[in-house]
Amino acid sequence: MHAIVEDSLRTTPSCFVPVDTDTTVELGQIMRNSVQVTKAADAISEHIERLILEGVLRPGEKLAAERDLAEKLEVSRPTLRTAISQLADRGLLTTSRSGTRVAQFLAPLMDPLAALLAEKPQVVDDYLEFRTSIEAEATGLAALRATEVDQEAIEKCIQRMKIAHKAEDPAEEANADLALHLCIYEASHNVLFLHIMRAIAELLHRDVFYNREHLYLRKGAREHLLSQHIAIAAAIEAQNPREAKKVAAEHIDFTSRTIAEMRRSNERMEASLHRIGRADFLANSN
Numbered sequence: 001m002h003a004i005v006e007d008s009l010r011t012t013p014s015c016f017v018p019v020d021t022d023t024t025v026e027l028g029q030i031m032r033n034s035v036q037v038t039k040a041a042d043a044i045s046e047h048i049e050r051l052i053l054e055g056v057l058r059p060g061e062k063l064a065a066e067r068d069l070a071e072k073l074e075v076s077r078p079t080l081r082t083a084i085s086q087l088a089d090r091g092l093l094t095t096s097r098s099g100t101r102v103a104q105f106l107a108p109l110m111d112p113l114a115a116l117l118a119e120k121p122q123v124v125d126d127y128l129e130f131r132t133s134i135e136a137e138a139t140g141l142a143a144l145r146a147t148e149v150d151q152e153a154i155e156k157c158i159q160r161m162k163i164a165h166k167a168e169d170p171a172e173e174a175n176a177d178l179a180l181h182l183c184i185y186e187a188s189h190n191v192l193f194l195h196i197m198r199a200i201a202e203l204l205h206r207d208v209f210y211n212r213e214h215l216y217l218r219k220g221a222r223e224h225l226l227s228q229h230i231a232i233a234a235a236i237e238a239q240n241p242r243e244a245k246k247v248a249a250e251h252i253d254f255t256s257r258t259i260a261e262m263r264r265s266n267e268r269m270e271a272s273l274h275r276i277g278r279a280d281f282l283a284n285s286n
């Protein structure tokens with residue numbers, strides 16, 4: 001039974017008494033109320049769904065407490081509860097004792113994909129090839145479409161990156177790098193760029209393609225990456241799509257070359273280790 005109807009019945013037990021004129025009127029009122037509530041719940045769930053689609057509400061984020069949210073949306077708590085339960089049924093929200101969160105709705109797709117891609121060297125090249133074609137386009141769109149909110153989010157990422165850079169914290173710098181690109185996909189206001197790249201960013205978080213922190217440990221790479229990120233943010237702020245595309249393409253090209261170089265030096269290291277024979281590991285018995 002619809003939750004809101006249940007609520008109405010609980011508060012008006014008189015609808016269970018044998019039908020007479022008064023009760024019929026009351027039952028009719030309850031039905032009208034429940035239809036209104038259902039309509040309101042549908043409108044709220046559509047609104048929340050749009051916010052999830054547009055990336056305003058992100059997977060894993062916790063929604064405000066029911067009472068506060070109902071107040072802000074100017075609906076009753078049962079209406080909000082109905083809307084939340086509709087979205088939970090569709091796998092877009094999760095509810096637990098600790099509250100309501102936006103579901104990690106891409107996880108059922110990405111978990112098996114991560115397992116499939118993990119530790120396959122050729123996948124890195126495919127990823128970088130894919131990223132090369134996507135990144136310039138998304139950054140160009142961000143330069144055309146970024147709102148003030150998007151600009152602020154991008155600026156915050158740059159500040160976070162500068163702090164990590166100064167602190168010589170490669171893990172945090174790599175995380176800020178990822179966060180900046182996610183902000184750019186959001187600022188592109190293209191929902192496919194946003195959700196597909198967000199899912200791929202999740203794979204990057206798990207180092208499925210390469211170890212991002214190692215990129216920031218590479219000699220000379222950190223400075224170069226920071227200046228490229230600053231140039232990307234500046235082109236978006238200047239609303240210059242041509243420049244944004246150019247600097248984004250240069251950034252991915254540099255990342256690709258650095259990763260290729262990291263891979264070559266790893267291979268050289270492995271080759272040298274192979275050359276060390278069994279005898280080198282054993283104590284001289286003579």
Ligand SMILES: [Zn+2]
Nearest residue numbers: 177181229251
């Ligand atoms: Zn980057």
